[in-house]
Amino acid sequence: MGSLVAAMRLHLQFESLRETTPMEYAKRFLFGGAVTVIATLIADRYGPVIGGLFLAFPGIFPGGISLVEKHKIERETEQGKQGVLSARGEAAVEATGASIGALGLAAFALTLWKGLTAGYALIPVLICAGAAWSAASWAGWWIREKM
Amino acid sequence: MHLLLRFIIGGIVVSLFAVLGDMIKPESLGGVFAAAPTIALATIALTMHKQGAVYVAIEARSMIAGAIAFVLYASAVSFVLMRYRTKSLATAASLMVVWFGTAVGLWAVWLRP
Numbered sequence: 555m556g557s558l559v560a561a562m563r564l565h566l567q568f569e570s571l572r573e574t575t576p577m578e579y580a581k582r583f584l585f586g587g588a589v590t591v592i593a594t595l596i597a598d599r600y601g602p603v604i605g606g607l608f609l610a611f612p613g614i615f616p617g618g619i620s621l622v623e624k625h626k627i628e629r630e631t632e633q634g635k636q637g638v639l640s641a642r643g644e645a646a647v648e649a650t651g652a653s654i655g656a657l658g659l660a661a662f663a664l665t666l667w668k669g670l671t672a673g674y675a676l677i678p679v680l681i682c683a684g685a686a687w688s689a690a691s692w693a694g695w696w697i698r699e700k701m
Numbered sequence: 702m703h704l705l706l707r708f709i710i711g712g713i714v715v716s717l718f719a720v721l722g723d724m725i726k727p728e729s730l731g732g733v734f735a736a737a738p739t740i741a742l743a744t745i746a747l748t749m750h751k752q753g754a755v756y757v758a759i760e761a762r763s764m765i766a767g768a769i770a771f772v773l774y775a776s777a778v779s780f781v782l783m784r785y786r787t788k789s790l791a792t793a794a795s796l797m798v799v800w801f802g803t804a805v806g807l808w809a810v811w812l813r814p
Contacts, residue, residue, distance in 0.1 A: 564725070564730060568724060570724055570726075571720065571723060574723065579716065582716050583712035583716050584712065585715070586711050586713075586719075587711045587712035588708070589715070589740060590707050590708060590714075590740050590743045590744060591707055591708050593744065594744060594748075597748075597760065602757075602759040603759060603812050603814065604763070606759060606762065606763025606764045606766075607763045607764070607766055607770075607812075608740070609760060609764040609767060610738075610764050610766075610768040612771050612774060612797070614715055614719070614735075614739075615736075615775070615778075615793055616790055616793035616794045617790070618735050619789045619793055620789050620793070623788075623790075642786040642787070643782070643783065644728055645789035646779045647727075647728045647729050647779075649732065649776075649778040649779035650775070651729040651730060651733045651735065652733070652735040652771075652778075653736070653775035653779060654729075654732070655734060655735060655736030656768050656769075656771035656774075657768075657772055658737075659738055659764075659768035659771060660768035660769055662741070662764075663741070663761045663762070663764035663765040663768055666757070667758055670755075670757055670758035670761065671758045676745070676754070680742075687738060691733045694733075698729065699729070
């Protein structure tokens, strides 16, 4: 029953894309590109052991949850409310989701490590790692919803 | 040239996952996409081509430690925001020390050659 309720709450809200301005989309692109290049440069300079840590670096996370807070405040202001505290609560929920997604990230990395070490080709290993990320993230979210 | 390519691919992958995270409701599930393996997806194929499978496997093992650090970091951000309702950008930026501390600690006890 709990899983049915959780699945029913799940939906895509295309209107939320209109809340993000072209400048915010551009910033995301630039930050994403910059973090990727920095991770590459660190790996080139210090090797794969240190470099690998930065494949899970939350470089764009602060900007992401700050957008969640900003958009929620804008929605509340449109309705004539003072929504700063509830906006920060919504950012906290987003951060909880990210902590669950990071468990999925660990599952992704574990699958990638074990698959490549066992000598499998990259593409099937990446597909399995993606499935591990999805499964671990979904399971983590579902358990969290039931708590 | 390869850095420019990584910049473009990284920007596209991060943007795509961010858009997915924006659209998917409830917020708690959308938040999962904030920790998607974007940097890894953007770089792994090129790294594999340039450095080989052993190099990528070593990176992936370290990535586990980085992801564990991310779990603790995001949990700390969530706790502080929920408890004290501080400004989210300042909170997330200042608590980055949790990610660095955990990552360095795991490197010292597990990954250091």
